[in-house]
Each structure stands twice: as structure tokens, then as C-alpha cells.
Amino acid sequence: MMLSTARWWWSTNERRRMLRIRTIEAPAYVGQRVHLGGWMHSWRDMGQFGFLVLRDGAGTFQAVLDNQEEMAKLRGLQYESVLDVEGLIAAEPRAAVGAEMHDCHIEVLSPVLEPLPFEVNKKELKPGLDTFLDYAPLGLRHLQKRALFRISAELMAGYREYLMQQGFVEIQTPKIVGAATEGGANVFVLDYFGRPAYLAQSPQFYKQMMVGVFERVFEVGPVFRAEKHNTARHTNEYVSLDLEMGFINDHTDVMNMLTGVLRHMFGRVTDKCAREVALLKLRIPSIGDTIPAIRMPAAQQIIFERYKEDCRGEPDLSPQHEVWLSQYAEKELGSEFLFVTHYPTGKRPFYAMADDEEPALTKSFDLLFRGCEVVTGGQRIHRYDQLVQNADKWGIKPEQIDGYLQAFKYGMPPHGGFGMGLERLLMQLTGHTNLREVTLFPRDLDRLAP
RNA sequence: GGGGACGUGGUGCAGCGGCCCAGCAUACAUCCCUGUCAAGGAUGAGACCGCGGGUUCGAAUCCCGUCGUCCCCGCCA
Structure with a gap:
């Protein structure tokens, strides 16, 4: 099994030390407040709330945003922006891995403002070989x-x-x-x-x-x-x-x-x-x-x-x-x-x-x-x-x-x-x-x- | 080194002499939506059809050149 890569992390949101965990470990932290750090893999705005999928070096994990103030932080950001998301890991049968993050607080670590040359969050990668290699x-x-x-x-x-x-x-x-x-x-x-x-x-x-x-x-x-x-x-x-x-x-x-x-x-x-x-x-x-x-x-x-x-x-x-x-x-x-x-x-x-x-x-x-x-x-x-x-x-x-x-x-x-x-x-x-x-x-x- | 295809919005494709001042999907922008997971819906912006010549009343479409890309062979892992 993969070694835990959980690390203490100074949260500028919370002004205190919190555990930063990897996405694949997240389901094991149900009931705890943790940090996830990663790339904005997808964002589905449903109006009153939205689903943010964060991707890190290990996998992906879904965070649910239901606070307009937090959702507003994503405005103008393109996919692949790097975020730190702090929140509560909660059991949720409707989520793909049985858990998701609630009550999230977002910190934008590295905004991406220009649209991507092609989609990297779809099931299949579209561009031809040459275009892909140009943007490897x-x-x-x-x-x-x-x-x-x-x-x-x-x-x-x-x-x-x-x-x-x-x-x-x-x-x-x-x-x-x-x-x-x-x-x-x-x-x-x-x-x-x-x-x-x-x-x-x-x-x-x-x-x-x-x-x-x-x-x-x-x-x-x-x-x-x-x-x-x-x-x-x-x-x-x-x-x-x-x-x-x-x-x-x-x-x-x-x-x-x-x-x-x-x-x-x-x-x-x-x-x-x-x-x-x-x-x-x-x-x-x-x-x-x-x-x-x-x-x-x-x-x-x-x-x-x-x-x-x-x-x-x-x-x-x-x-x-x-x-x-x-x-x-x-x-x-x-x-x-x-x-x-x-x-x-x-x-x-x-x-x-x-x-x-x-x-x-x-x-x-x-x-x-x-x-x-x-x-x-x-x-x-x-x-x-x-x-x-x-x-x-x-x-x-x-x-x-x-x-x-x-x-x-x-x-x-x-x-x-x-x-x-x-x-x-x-x-x-x-x-x-x-x-x-x-x-x-x-x-x-x-x-x-x- | 030899041979064969293809270049069309950011990306991936369709159109192959006049129905095209170019169509579709996705991305992008604005808005709607309380369970999305390739989300859905509405509206909008975005391309002088690789580039340069030529043929034609008319070219994205045909011809020549050029550049670029992909594939096959030689050679090898």
C-alpha cells in the first residue's frame, strides 16, 4: 500500500497547523477537518452549490461548495488552478468514493487565468500527437x-x-x-x-x-x-x-x-x-x-x-x-x-x-x-x-x-x-x-x- | 534515405466547384439549475479554410509550388 504522505501544513485561512492529506487517503479521514491541496480538475456549478473535483499527485477527490462566498473565489479561474481546500471529510454514499469534503474554505495558491489549449479533465485526451507534445x-x-x-x-x-x-x-x-x-x-x-x-x-x-x-x-x-x-x-x-x-x-x-x-x-x-x-x-x-x-x-x-x-x-x-x-x-x-x-x-x-x-x-x-x-x-x-x-x-x-x-x-x-x-x-x-x-x-x- | 496521406475557430472533426461571408462537438463568456461525476439547459463571442501562385463567371473544394504534420519501409530497442 502507498505510504501516507500526510504532512502538517500551516493554514493561512485558519492561522493554525492542520493536516494536509492526499486525495486517495481522504476517505480514511471521515469526521476530521483536513487540508487537500491540488489542481482544479473540474468544477460543476449547480447554482446554490457546486462540485469541485481536486486532483493531486495521487488521485482525485470531490469537495462540495455550498457557500456563495467560497464559490465566488473560483470565478475567473480556469481549470488547473492550484488550490488549498480545508474542510470536513464526510461520509456520503452519493459520492464516487463514499466520502467528500464539506464546509470548505478555499485558498487559491496559483491561479490559472488563461483558458487551457485543450481539455485535460475529460475521459479521453483529444489533441493529436504533435499538439499534445507541444503542451506535454x-x-x-x-x-x-x-x-x-x-x-x-x-x-x-x-x-x-x-x-x-x-x-x-x-x-x-x-x-x-x-x-x-x-x-x-x-x-x-x-x-x-x-x-x-x-x-x-x-x-x-x-x-x-x-x-x-x-x-x-x-x-x-x-x-x-x-x-x-x-x-x-x-x-x-x-x-x-x-x-x-x-x-x-x-x-x-x-x-x-x-x-x-x-x-x-x-x-x-x-x-x-x-x-x-x-x-x-x-x-x-x-x-x-x-x-x-x-x-x-x-x-x-x-x-x-x-x-x-x-x-x-x-x-x-x-x-x-x-x-x-x-x-x-x-x-x-x-x-x-x-x-x-x-x-x-x-x-x-x-x-x-x-x-x-x-x-x-x-x-x-x-x-x-x-x-x-x-x-x-x-x-x-x-x-x-x-x-x-x-x-x-x-x-x-x-x-x-x-x-x-x-x-x-x-x-x-x-x-x-x-x-x-x-x-x-x-x-x-x-x-x-x-x-x-x-x-x-x-x-x-x-x-x-x- | 525511399514511398503514401493529411493541413478548416483553442482542441477534435464535417463540408471536397456555386446550397458555406463555412457546419458539428467540446473548450471559453454571461445566465438558469440542491447531487453532478464525459453533468444538463439558454444565450453569446471566436476561423480571412497552413502559406504563395494559378485554373474558373465562381475555389475551403481543382492544379502547381512551399512549409508543417501523420503513416509505411530501410535500421533498430
Whole structure:
């Protein structure tokens, strides 16, 4: 249950100290005079009296005003004005939560005088994405919108909670880096006291180095991709839930850890976000002991047989392929999740461990969730000479990745890990179709503010 | 980087050659209402139909350009 946030509050109305409580705690204070502080969510003037719904960081609560003097204080105020309302919490069966505030005294803490650009107190948020993002500080106050980010917070909390139980240590790796050698995505270049530096596109190298220190590490942090992609499932900055773990047998150990942490994260959302889940009408997926896994070539064979498109031998899956495979997994395997394993060597970074029996394939995996890729991971090469050799094959000179190689030179255990896109996960969980809708302040091709 | 749509009061939409000096919902203003909870009712204000050219007797509507937005693909989380 949520901790009480009740605090003593100096009332300028009453010239005395009174308890300020949060709206969701209010029903527990029936019979007491308290303060509620919050935003004017709605105001329904019925003539002789009116209903004021106050919204705070936790929820909403209704106050009934039947005093013309108090009602007059709301004249000229727009919604979202910040009010302190002092009054008596009374049991009232006609109120939505069985209680409401009576005998209210209002103090206007911060008046809003200009009409809002759009309504934030309606059931659904109306404006288009661009308009919404222009007014994100306001729009994010919408109950559905903020429910989304409360769930996001619990996903992160669940991620941390589970991994710490599993002996992982949380780390923060640098986001300003001196070399951009991982390949794949483009990196942002910045001026570092006259030298070029880059925004980290992944904590990959650093979390691997830290396996040499703690064996098991994880990080929750931003990553930056300078790709000029313009799609509904890409942004240029996102939150990556990373982990890396030592002493594994192969990539399936990492997949099992991922399965466990996801199950825990969803469990935590179910426990802690019941109101948000109900508000958004979410269906939280259940995860059994294991998530089904299918090898890349077999996946392509299924696409060929069931959907009549021949992508066999292609190095990667297209978004359409991922949708099809998810459909297949749901129908035939009863799972909204599906691991696709053994991506070809050429499609994966130089540190990816090749499969023993089929060296053209890697011990790697992607996790598909309701049709979209949300995680990529695998086993890494841990032998120094092999890593140097492979880097060379990818055209990377050892001196470029000096610090990284050092970890391996001085002994690294077999290890692996993954990176999970927080917003991607949230998007799929909440049924949104544009990543920007589930990113607090998205950064994309042409949006840098707010 | 390639392809496809769409720009109409604050917001979200309708209208797609003359019935439109532009309609609806909501927001906003004034008023009515003693149980609202997407409150209801009355009245009112608010848009030179993204911008610039052109076609036409006549353009929100057709054409060209331009800017902006959205979507799909490449790439990826």
C-alpha cells in the first residue's frame, strides 16, 4: 500500500497547523477537518452549490461548495488552478468514493487565468500527437496519460527489485564516450573541450567490463541513437533496461533471467497499479515457467509455410515478419511472447558468441512481445584472443577499444546479457501504436522540446 | 534515405466547384439549475479554410509550388 504522505501544513485561512492529506487517503479521514491541496480538475456549478473535483499527485477527490462566498473565489479561474481546500471529510454514499469534503474554505495558491489549449479533465485526451507534445507539461496531467507513466515507474521498480534479489548490482555507466565503435546505429557527436566525443548508444562495453567486477550488473538509463529513422517505434533517446551476467552456460541462461524479471515486473504492475490498469483497461500478460523459443531458420520456415512469404536465408526479420511470428506464437504456442534465437553472425555485433555447431549463427536472441521486438540479447565472447580476432574481422582496431579489451585480457568468465527498451515494452503492454505516446518527452528527428 | 496521406475557430472533426461571408462537438463568456461525476439547459463571442501562385463567371473544394504534420519501409530497442 502507498505510504501516507500526510504532512502538517500551516493554514493561512485558519492561522493554525492542520493536516494536509492526499486525495486517495481522504476517505480514511471521515469526521476530521483536513487540508487537500491540488489542481482544479473540474468544477460543476449547480447554482446554490457546486462540485469541485481536486486532483493531486495521487488521485482525485470531490469537495462540495455550498457557500456563495467560497464559490465566488473560483470565478475567473480556469481549470488547473492550484488550490488549498480545508474542510470536513464526510461520509456520503452519493459520492464516487463514499466520502467528500464539506464546509470548505478555499485558498487559491496559483491561479490559472488563461483558458487551457485543450481539455485535460475529460475521459479521453483529444489533441493529436504533435499538439499534445507541444503542451506535454499540461497534457501529461491527464489521468490516463499519467497512469501510463506510473506503470512505467513500476516496471522499472520491478526490474530493479527482482535483479537485486538475484544478486545483481546496479551501475551507472558514462553517457559521454570517447569512441563509437560498436557499429550499427549512428552516434551523436559532441564537442568535448575541443575533442570529438559521442553520446553512448548503449552501455554494452561498460556493463561487460563490470561483469569482471560484480559478475552480475544491471543498469537503467538513457541511450542515444542518431539514426534518422522516422517510424512509430523509434526515437532518438530511450530508456534501456540492461543487464549482463557472468558464469552462464549459454544464452538460454540469459533468456531465463529475462523471463523471470519480466514475470516479476508484470506482477508488480498488477499489484501496485490496480487503479491504473483498470483505468487503461489493460490486459497484463501472464508468463509461465518459460517463454517459447524458436530458431531463426525455423521462424523463417514458419513464415514461408503459413504466410507464403519466402524470407528464408535473409539475415533479419522485418516488422511484418515479427507480427506474423507473434500471431503464430499466440495461436499455436499460447504465448504473447516469443524468443527468436540464433541470428546470423553478420547481423550481430563482433562480440556476439557464435554457435558451436553452426558457426554462421550466434547464441543470441530477440524477444517479440505482441508483434514487436522489445529485447535483444545473447552470449558474448569472453576469450581475449577470440575477441581481438573477431574485432579485426569487423574492421575494428584493438587500440580503438583498448579499455574494453583490457577487461578480457585480465580474465572474463563466460557471460551474456540483454538490452530491453522500456518504452517499447510499455507501448506493447498498453496497446499504443506510437512510441512517442509512451515516452515522457520524446526526442525524435524534429522534436527537441519540451 | 525511399514511398503514401493529411493541413478548416483553442482542441477534435464535417463540408471536397456555386446550397458555406463555412457546419458539428467540446473548450471559453454571461445566465438558469440542491447531487453532478464525459453533468444538463439558454444565450453569446471566436476561423480571412497552413502559406504563395494559378485554373474558373465562381475555389475551403481543382492544379502547381512551399512549409508543417501523420503513416509505411530501410535500421533498430
